[in-house]
Amino acid sequence: MPDGTPPEDDRIEAAVRAVLVSMAGDLTVKEAALLAELEGLGRTIARAKAEIAQLSVDDITGAHIPSATDELDAIVDHTAQATNEILDCCETLERLQGEVPPAAAEALQGAVTRIYEACSFQDITGQRIGKVVAALKAIEQRVEAAVANASGRSAPAAAATGPKTEGEELANGPQLPGGATSQAEIDRLLASFD
């Protein structure tokens, strides 16, 4: 502390310790054991607080998380690039359809369609990675806030955001396979409105 006064938490801890010492002679064996446990717990909490305060938060928020989000962004870019190359090849195959016998053209069309369907993975994985990036940024903010609280500094203010629209509120990205609703279930749900 700038004026040499111990922090509030330390003063409380010292006061509790002083009371415990003064009571030591009047305690039963059971009470003394309990107080010893409490004292140990207090030391563990104090040590944890000190460790949190000494966390290299700048490494986490300045290097680790930005590096992780950059890597994830690079994955999205690479998969987009690869998907576009696959789509280039599909479009070439579609242009060649007129130059092959009808049966082969039909088989070609079926195969190309399946590739188009499979390529939608890039959108889904991109959205999933976006959710991970958002989670990392939330962790970064929580770490900064926890360290600021433990070291007596004021936590950095969260960026102000305006009220969300219903569309934004409900935008959660792809569900995990077990939790997703199938097209058939959605069709049944829509039909129930008719």
Added chain:
Amino acid sequence: MDRNINVLIVDDYRTMLRIIRNLLKQLDFNNVDEATDGQEALAKLRAGNFGLVISDWNMAPMTGLDLLKEVRADARLKNTPFIMITAESKTENVVAAKQAGVSNYIVKPFNAETLREKIEKVLVHA
């Protein structure tokens, strides 16, 4: 069913726009325009003459649901068939879209047959 209508596809992933455009081409829909968010889509819809909108949900600065609400609130655009194609598959999303006036709802990943079936269904009823 008129396949010469103008179709607007809206998605913030350019690869998805390309996939949907190519699938539409296979279905003989060749007049296709694109937008990468709801705001851009709304400007194109107000400036043009589109017979079908196929939109993603999760986009910024305007989501697909908010675009749908704007379309249904616009006297000139309110009857335009609107299909949502999205990874948002929770019941609450489908219900919100239906209440906002969506014509049909396709969950990603989808197949070409589902796209064909839903387009035919909404255009026949349009």
